[in-house]
Amino acid sequence: MSLIRYQSPEMTWPAFDRWVNLRDELNNLFDLPMMGTPARQGQLFSGWTPALDLYQTADNIVAVVEVPGMRKEDINVSLHDGMLTIGGERNSSSAGEGENATRTERFQGKFRRSISLPARVDSGKVNATYKDGILTVTLPKAEDAKPKKVEVSIE
């Protein structure tokens, strides 16, 4: 178990993440069609927010996003100023569309997730795979962001 150093409340802003989410949601709101297909409750405001997990190793940061039923071509992964953005559009569903739909829970349309990365990454070496509806983005850390072991000789 790790210990977290106490920080005075003035020094941190725990709500900052929520502001980022709010910004994402507001951006999504403008992208959504106002008169779309009957959607899941609460979808107007939250859109489709695919679950995102973030892992860290000494060399890499790995983002794992649940985006089932996409075409590889319709997923966009971009990196800007240490912020990873995953977006895309899903319209290919055959069920739950039009007049024949009797139940529509699967989200259709655009989504976007942004997350700020905990370390600087080498943008030229980012690699992504898409399997079983799960997108895995591997971002190698920049050389100077990797933990370094420094040998100190004691005299």
Next chain:
Amino acid sequence: METLTRENNGSSTGENGRFITPAASISETADGYTLELEMPGVNKEGLDISIENNELSITGRRSPAKIEGTLIHRESRAHSYRRTFEIDPSIDMGKISARIAQGVVTLTLPKAEEVKPRKITIS
């Protein structure tokens, strides 16, 4: 024709804590129903579809992801997926087929021949 594949809540209430209810979309045509369920992380091997007493149950188990490192942010849940539906009497149970692609299960449930709308030509 008014009825559709109804969701069967009764049988799954006791297990909701252990399973995720996957998002589902259903559409109906003259030939049958199409049911789609979202199960990211599940492949063909982890999928189990069974019909018992007119109850269609779809269970998806994730293939364990091999990701090294420390988890620093988590939104996904590791539980398996399960959802049950009551099969409409118009469906030909012997002809139900399923496939899974990129975490989306698609079931095709054709209607029995005798309930399909038929066009009668007048001679």
